[in-house]
Amino acid sequence: MNLHDLVTQVSQETGLPMQDVKRVIQASFGTIVKTVAADEDVVLVGFGKFALKHNVARQGRNPATGETIDIPPSRGMRFAPGKPVKDALNPRKKPEAAPAATKTTKKKKRKTA
Numbered sequence: 001m002n003l004h005d006l007v008t009q010v011s012q013e014t015g016l017p018m019q020d021v022k023r024v025i026q027a028s029f030g031t032i033v034k035t036v037a038a039d040e041d042v043v044l045v046g047f048g049k050f051a052l053k054h055n056v057a058r059q060g061r062n063p064a065t066g067e068t069i070d071i072p073p074s075r076g077m078r079f080a081p082g083k084p085v086k087d088a089l090n091p092r093k094k095p096e097a098a099p100a101a102t103k104t105t106k107k108k109k110r111k112t113a
Helices: 003-014 018-037 083-089
Strands: 042-044 048-055 058-061 068-071 074-081
Touching: 003 018, 018 042, 018 048, 018 074, 074 083
Parallel strands: none
Antiparallel strands: 042 048, 048 074, 058 068
16 A cells, blocks of 8 residues: 555545545654654554664675675664554454363372382
8 A cells, every 4th residue: 555545545434635635644644753753752542652763883794795884873763553453463363162161080199108
């Protein structure tokens, strides 16, 4: 799904014009990025959490030449899905009916000499 598909889907579900939906979606994403760039988390209850991720400097290799290169530190964004999203992505099977309980007998303790 791309931005156009998302705008079309939301427009159909809400009955709002596509231009308005596109502006709202772009403003929402822009606000999330600006907030996370300011090192603040964005928590959307029931959906998930966007947070800043710090990547440390490290050594890497140029795959073409095998030469060692320095990769500078960078910042990225991490998304942690909320429970409803996890449940939607990983539906649990309904537990099967437990087998009928059987009567158990007590075992006699053996005496040791």
